[in-house]
Amino acid sequence: MNDVPFTITADLDLGTRVAPYVRDSGGEVTIVEGEVPDAIESDDMGTNFSVNSSQFLLNVPNGATYLVEGGERITYRRNGASDRDVALFLLGSAWGALCFQRGLVPLHASAVIHKGKVHAFTGQSGAGKSTLAAALAKRGLDFFTDDVLIIDPAQISDGAARCFAGQKDMKLWADALTLTGASKMGAVRDEPGFNKFFATPATSESAGSGNLASLSILKNENARRDRQPVEIEKLSGAVAIKRLRDSIYRMRFGVAIMGRQKLYSALAQLISAVHVQTFDRPLNKHAFPETTAAMRGWICDFGKSND
Amino acid sequence: MDIANDTTIRKTDNFVETVVDDELVLLHIVNGQFYSLKDTGRRAWELLEDEKQFGSLVNAMCGEYDVAEETCRSELGKLFGELQERTLVELN
């Protein structure tokens, strides 16, 4: 069995984050610099993207333009952007579109892996997914992925959902680096004062795949409502499958590319394999060691009772 | 909603159906919403497999639950009215 959901061959340096996917030649997906149209036929357009069932077009302000086609080809027009900037946005929303075009479902989640089981964290941008995964890696759990976790609907069976790491390594803001003790690498952007860095986690897991066991939705509500500050609560029924749906990365692209029938069928299968819960905790720095320990404890206990 | 006994009720193709814990959840593929059926609502939906007409469905439900026929009829009428509104069933 492959450890990556697909392979790529690119004419530029994509950095370390998707190193396991890269092949010198013959990759299933080709990434090249070239001609990119200014528009594609589409019923669904946002301010900087257009999408139809087989094509996705993205343009970055004062940056590159990307065309993702048929799950097999990504063409980019630089518009003066550096390799680093081209790679950065290619591995974001364009990567999500590529997954959908290949029949894969990307989740917007970071994750750790423990005894073969993947435990993922999802939530809005800024909720703390990457920070939590990095902190857990510092405390001995194996890091699995940052930002994107890929599900293959064809490989969900009997309550086991095979999933793949979307990216190795992480992007962390300066304060999260300090907080989690992750190792700082280069800056994410060239802009002075942009304090976000690539980082390697304390434990770098070499396995690119595993079974998705749990999804924790990160929240920060209890502190504002004077409730119990650290709370892990299982979700069930319709609410659970709704939150699972909400964790899908760029759902709008998914609907345009795969269609709801396929996506919802995948969700229906996925929910039987995945424990869905909320993790509500204060965001202040002083609480961080305690809240991280709470999640670490939960993950280790999960492993025990299910052996 | 008043539904005649010989009205047939047919599930549409507009959803993916799944059971999560004790809820039957219908994932609507046209409007994107998720609908949950629990307890008696879930049972009524399950009985649709065998009871295609409203009258026989009411009978079947009355057989399983300790409820007056009029109440059962009116509750099921409301349920199926809502399901039709959401294009999860068709009533003929």
Added chain:
Amino acid sequence: MTEASDTLDKPGITWLASYPKSGNTWTRILLSNLIAPDDITDDNFAPLHGSISSNRVGLDAVSGLPSSDLTDDEIDLLRPDYYRELARTGDERQFVKVHDAYHGNGAGKPLFPADCSLGAIYLVRHPFDVAVSYASHQGHQDFAKTINHMANPAHIMAGGSKGQLRQKLLTWSEHYLTWHRQDQIPVLTIRYEDMLADTAACLTRMGRFLKLPEADDKQAIARAVEESRFEKLRAKEDEHGFRERPEKTERFFRAGRAGDGWDLLDDELRERLYTAHRDVMEELGYKP
């Protein structure tokens, strides 16, 4: 300009603009009680359509880009089209809270486009009271610090790694002046102190500016005023919490009074504020 535009052919955006701690939330609650009282729940005091100008999640969804990989200036390039798209895809009028000053982006375009804006209600409050309230909202009592913020043309909120997009406030005076010097979007100005003194009259002015059918319904206005009283809001917050309250403050709905600033600030701090903001204070009838 005393009336919002009616030349847009689809529901557009009404901006609820203010420097922080100047009655923006209260205004939203009042308008919600007037326009959409049935949508109010314990969890959601102010269920009007529309969110805040700095909504990062919304921008990410509409642009298809990860704003957390873009600089704040690059994000400002995207914002005018983001608001246009919000207006285009909304099926009713949206009320968007905005703490940003009125300014342009790197491409020379105003952040808040006239072609999707019906108007702006600008809330303003005596800067002495703002200084004190702003400190409390940040969880401290260092009034000198907030006075420095209010005098700093480079003062910003959020941006970078924060959950909200960067908002440029400029100084307290410039914030007021930029919204009032522009002639692209009609503006109605309401003083917080007038809201305290006669809430019904202010709500009626807002309603007329917005051309709401409820504007001349005295009963609806009175009901909305009653439901939005501080005591009621504070009681609700005590029971259910309030989602806009930052973690470090004890309570969002504090005092709802005028004049705290004069009492709590010493002579030197009041003098500093007056020196920095004299012209606008005089224009608004605010005594030092």
